[in-house]
Amino acid sequence: MNDTKENVMSQQDVLAKLIQDAANVYEKDASTLSGDTKIAEELGTKSLDVMGMTGLIENQFDVVIPLAEYGTYATLNDLATMIAEEA
DSSP: OOOSOTTOOOHHHHHHHHHHHHHHHTTOOGGGOOTTOBIIIIIOOOHHHHHHHHHHHHHHHOOOOOHHHHTTOOBHHHHHHHHHHHO
16 A cells, blocks of 8 residues: 555654764753754764764664765754655
8 A cells, every 4th residue: 555665764753763863972861852953053063973973874774964964954853854855
């Protein structure tokens, strides 16, 4: 009945995983993060953290985000939307 990929994740599923990943990488309490969390302003831009997040995204979602492109996503929602569309 469903002609799309069976393992397609919804944007909300992707966001939930991103929040957990961001909490681990940026050493934040996941309960304080949401889709509206501003990546640069609230989480930071340390290169090791950005590399950690892009690596996790590539491994979990099979989506490659160049380090320079990661900074173009303002919020976790923006990032989750792109991943859900690409994955």
